[in-house]
Amino acid sequence: MELSNRIKKVKPSATLVITAKANELRKKGVDVIGFGAGEPDFDTPDYVKEGAIRALKEGKTKYTPSAGIPELREGVAKKLKERNNIEYSPSEVVITPGAKMGLYEIFAILLNPGDEVIVPAPYWVSYTEQIKLCDGEYQTPMLSEENGFVLTADLLKESITDKTKAVVINSPSNPTGAVIPKSELEKIAQVCLEKGVMIISDECYEEFAYDEPHVSIASLDKDVRDITFTVGAFSKSYSMTGWRLGWVAAPEKYTKAIATMQGQTVSNPTSFAQYGALEALKDGGKFPKMMREEFKKRRDYIVEELNSIEGIKCNKPQGAFYVFPNISSYIKGDIKNDVDFASYLLEEAKVAVVPGSAFGAEGFIRMSYATSMDNIKEGLRRIKEALAKLR
Numbered sequence: 001m002e003l004s005n006r007i008k009k010v011k012p013s014a015t016l017v018i019t020a021k022a023n024e025l026r027k028k029g030v031d032v033i034g035f036g037a038g039e040p041d042f043d044t045p046d047y048v049k050e051g052a053i054r055a056l057k058e059g060k061t062k063y064t065p066s067a068g069i070p071e072l073r074e075g076v077a078k079k080l081k082e083r084n085n086i087e088y089s090p091s092e093v094v095i096t097p098g099a100k101m102g103l104y105e106i107f108a109i110l111l112n113p114g115d116e117v118i119v120p121a122p123y124w125v126s127y128t129e130q131i132k133l134c135d136g137e138y139q140t141p142m143l144s145e146e147n148g149f150v151l152t153a154d155l156l157k158e159s160i161t162d163k164t165k166a167v168v169i170n171s172p173s174n175p176t177g178a179v180i181p182k183s184e185l186e187k188i189a190q191v192c193l194e195k196g197v198m199i200i201s202d203e204c205y206e207e208f209a210y211d212e213p214h215v216s217i218a219s220l221d222k223d224v225r226d227i228t229f230t231v232g233a234f235s236k237s238y239s240m241t242g243w244r245l246g247w248v249a250a251p252e253k254y255t256k257a258i259a260t261m262q263g264q265t266v267s268n269p270t271s272f273a274q275y276g277a278l279e280a281l282k283d284g285g286k287f288p289k290m291m292r293e294e295f296k297k298r299r300d301y302i303v304e305e306l307n308s309i310e311g312i313k314c315n316k317p318q319g320a321f322y323v324f325p326n327i328s329s330y331i332k333g334d335i336k337n338d339v340d341f342a343s344y345l346l347e348e349a350k351v352a353v354v355p356g357s358a359f360g361a362e363g364f365i366r367m368s369y370a371t372s373m374d375n376i377k378e379g380l381r382r383i384k385e386a387l388a389k390l391r
């Protein structure tokens, strides 16, 4: 039987593909250094694990309400008030099986066929594919490298059409690490209010802002809050990627719709995982702070080293745990594009990176520095050696 047109349009996640390729080589005994990972290289804190184990032992192993256990919805609402400065009632928070599912659910409840979402490029790989799955359309206006890949209100304004229903903003950004300053968020919010465009604010990397504190766009004022979906997760902040837990906070009309969707699809996020997450919320941000301090050192090192390689240009990102260097000067001869460049590094240097084209930006690569300083040093040494051969 033919597969549906819907699934035929969807590309597999390029970041997962590169990780799988590197793992395959490792299985064969090849010593590959991976800069592909989209997850912190820290273990989940013990107190979180213990919370989940306790829940298992207490028999909290049954269905929960579709929108998540009330304690966790309350906990996230409290965190959003105290740490992000946004007022949400617990009924305006829905717990989702990861931010990824939360985002998919937003597109599903918002889009009719032909409705358009603005997804500034370079963008995280799943936005466009999820929009396609929901029969929506997208535009991917290119952000300026010179401006550090920061979305501006002017670019957004130019991109809005009659069909535009929402814009995705992702600050700090995957893949570029760009952080949108508060002054620009204010202008972006103004454009969205004027044009009647919803804001989907993916704040998965909120704990990893190195130079200025993170600002949630919904914290600007009540009117902005009312047109915003604030999306977050335990995945990166507490190194809980495999637990599959995130949230969407938005006016109740939307969280109710997402809960209905969950009720008919996943039923609920995993019961005992939610109890573990409750413990994460109690630490008040200590664990993410520890990671933030470590990541900052790695960022400083990797940016400096990359810029010391002839022909590579790398912005200093202000957040997340990725760098997005421009490698276009190496695109010549047998290396026809960034995919060939990434393949060359994997074969010649045994280093895994993700080609920028996966994120809608050719001529770049994404490197994750969520790997040890020793790996970073050795990986960069190998990259330097391999690139010297090309010159």
Ligand SMILES: Cc1ncc(COP(=O)(O)O)c(C=O)c1O
Binding pocket: 038, 097, 098, 099, 100, 101, 124, 170, 173, 174, 202, 204, 233, 234, 235, 236, 241, 245, 246
């Ligand atoms: C920008 C961005 N949003 C969402 C997600 C998904 O997060 P989760 O693991 O909570 O589904 C990721 C994960 O890589 C991401 O980079």
